[in-house]
Amino acid sequence: MTTLLILIGAFAAVSALVGINVWIGGWSTSRIDSIEDAGRVLTQDLLIFEPGVTGVLAADGLAALIESKDGKSVGYLSARGDTFVSRLIEPGSVARADLRDGGVIMLHFKDFTFPSARITLGDDNAAREWAARLSTE
């Protein structure tokens, strides 16, 4: 019983700290300003990635896709909270790329640490084109 009470107390304390964090504020969701910026972050994060000329920035600035210079892979940059996460999408990386209305791609990765992503391109044709490209990657 005592252990259970301690656990409940600890859970309440953790919840309270997170609540205080929300209440105090002070962070903002990251946004990708341009394809060039996305290319710079991808090069820095992935180290062996050389951005090519083909790329697309999500309409909401929360994601960017850039084909590599050699055309063999795609660099994916995702805004996550107030930070960014990068992935190199190579053949076999994507389990499924579904299309949604409004030029949205729902990407499902074969990556335990990055299960799925939503990329809002705002253009159905562009979404279809990139979904097809990512599915073959």
Added chain:
Amino acid sequence: MDIELIEPIYIAIPFFAAFIIAEMVYARTTGKARFEPRDSAASLAMGLGNTVAGVVFAGITATWLTFIQQFALFDFGYVWWAWIAAFVLDDFTYYWSHRWAHTVRWFWADHVVHHSSQHYNLTTALRQPWFGVFTLKFMWLGSWLVLLGFPPVMIAFVGSLNLIYQFWIHTEAITRMPRWFEAVMNTPSHHRVHHATNPVYLDRNYAGVFIIWDKMFGTFQPELEDERCRYGIVKNLGTWNPLRISLHEWWGIARDVAGSRSPKEALGYIFAPPGWSPDGSRMTSKRIKEIWDAERRHGEARASSEASTGSRLPAE
């Protein structure tokens, strides 16, 4: 003679919470530290789970250390100097335990959890693994202290003090401590380097309390003014789910071993450094540093060449 000591971490927990709130307020008012609620929630949930797991697994460690105590070479008892010696030697053991946690994938699978946040604040200190039972690395490595003659209770106590010390160094709020302190002790500056993924900072500053171990064993790297730390892991996580955070590297090992073509490959996936692969298609920290160093040298050579060409131009 044996004594009972209170677990100091339980006493420290309320202070941890108070300092976290203070750092949140500091972050909000100065902008010199960063918090994000989902990241904080994940870190704190990991800390809570680690404490629960610790209660369960402490029994295993206590049983083992008590069992081996009968084979101890000496019996130092609880004399004053034994406490000091135990604290220093425990920190020495921590250094090696921590170093192997970064260079042996089996141990890294456990420790990666602590590095998985892209933030560096006091909640990051509490982001600890849930499945330490898979490695029990400190139990094995700490055994030598008991076999030497230190009581298990003393080792457990100084081990807790070591962990409590490491709480406050997980912050961006403190730039530098006084020079003499930076020279001997692990500090926020030294530990920021340890949590950074910049190639120059990778696999450096393993110290717990005393930074002297890194200086002695060649793994020390000071924080550089012109190289701002980027926190996290080489392949940052796209999830805040504590279970995925806990299991991701174990899952990766299981998948790699299942796909390995020989027992040698399987052992490599388990015990080689993180990022190892038979064909070298993935990157270890060493390989990342090599690539970075080659690019840096190439950049310097190009700049030097351009400078010398530029300097000749007026004469031409």
